Amino acid sequence: MRTMTAATPSLWNDLDLSAEMNAPLGALTWYRSGGRAEVLVHPNTVDALQSLCQRCHEMGIAMRVLGLGANLLVTESGVDGVVVRLSAPAFCGANWLIRADGETIRVGGGAQLMPLTAESARHGFEGLSALAGIPASIGGAIRMNAGGAFGDTAAIVHSIEHLSLAGERTTIAAAALDFGYRHCALPAGIVIAANLALTQGDPEKIRKHLKEVSAYKKNTQPMRDNSAGCMFKNPLDPTTGRRESAGKLIDLAGMKGIALGSAYVSPVHGNFIALKNGGCADDVLALATAVQLRVLEHSGIRLEREVIVWSKKGDVS
Ligand SMILES: Cc1cc2nc3c(=O)[nH]c(=O)nc-3n(C[C@H](O)[C@H](O)[C@H](O)COP(=O)(O)OP(=O)(O)OC[C@H]3O[C@@H](n4cnc5c(N)ncnc54)[C@H](O)[C@@H]3O)c2cc1C
Numbered sequence: 001m002r003t004m005t006a007a008t009p010s011l012w013n014d015l016d017l018s019a020e021m022n023a024p025l026g027a028l029t030w031y032r033s034g035g036r037a038e039v040l041v042h043p044n045t046v047d048a049l050q051s052l053c054q055r056c057h058e059m060g061i062a063m064r065v066l067g068l069g070a071n072l073l074v075t076e077s078g079v080d081g082v083v084v085r086l087s088a089p090a091f092c093g094a095n096w097l098i099r100a101d102g103e104t105i106r107v108g109g110g111a112q113l114m115p116l117t118a119e120s121a122r123h124g125f126e127g128l129s130a131l132a133g134i135p136a137s138i139g140g141a142i143r144m145n146a147g148g149a150f151g152d153t154a155a156i157v158h159s160i161e162h163l164s165l166a167g168e169r170t171t172i173a174a175a176a177l178d179f180g181y182r183h184c185a186l187p188a189g190i191v192i193a194a195n196l197a198l199t200q201g202d203p204e205k206i207r208k209h210l211k212e213v214s215a216y217k218k219n220t221q222p223m224r225d226n227s228a229g230c231m232f233k234n235p236l237d238p239t240t241g242r243r244e245s246a247g248k249l250i251d252l253a254g255m256k257g258i259a260l261g262s263a264y265v266s267p268v269h270g271n272f273i274a275l276k277n278g279g280c281a282d283d284v285l286a287l288a289t290a291v292q293l294r295v296l297e298h299s300g301i302r303l304e305r306e307v308i309v310w311s312k313k314g315d316v317s
Contacts, residue, residue: 029069034281035078054167067140077312086110109139139191154179247271
């Protein structure tokens, strides 16, 4: 086969998917700004996605997966290769019937967490309400082990259905994912579905919990700004074994409310680096680096970025 790039239509045009070349990727993130993807693909079936993975793997074409873009910054350079989004019904459904194999509910990797939490209350399933208000797809929530004061994603994952970048489909048990604080040892590839271990409970109680968790988030975080949530992980204090608030360290270092170009540290929550409407995504990265340096100088603590950064040069760490 002759050399192909992501933009060579014969890489994907016989598969059951839709593809957009030079797609505005940054606009699909919660920053609503940033660069383009060489090709953005929405597969309609697992088979189509599997074939695409195999072909990209054979051709050495980079493949990335975009969830809801709520923990992602795409630099203005954009990215080469294929970006996959699991937006088709085949990847977004939830089966609210408990399966005979171990009391699990199957949800697609592209399903959105927020509507799922509301739906789970309607169906009387406990577990998801602890994640209320977190913008995420199921795949993104698993990859990041999204969570907060009330619990994390790891607590409800029984197993995942995974497609490797070479196109191998496997089921991986939660224990093998080594979940930790905002960490999941997910092998390179795509979460196409998850089996969630939810328990049945009183819908009214679940609804009440959901409201409580959502209200807590709305009162403590600038949910309407263009951001990706917390920029940095809360660092572990080796003497106490507890996590310190990165937001507090940023505040103490005098960086709360500071702006750089079109990016600013939220005056509401020091760990949220937000972007003005139509701002430059690269300003966010520059400000995050400045904040990191200032905190290091002030407290001697090196903050580790939680937000994932994609750029043409590769993923920025
Ligand atoms: C206003 C706001 C509030 C937030 N609050 C919280 C919070 O309280 N707690 C918290 O933990 N986070 C929070 N976040 C961050 C974000 O919601 C989480 O990190 C979430 O898990 C991101 O999911 P996503 O689908 O948007 O992933 P994306 O941002 O699209 O992607 C993140 C990573 O996951 C990978 N990924 C996405 N889908 C898949 C898949 N199907 N298979 C494999 N890998 C995949 C991507 O490749 C990327 O590496 C917040 C963000 C915002 C904007």
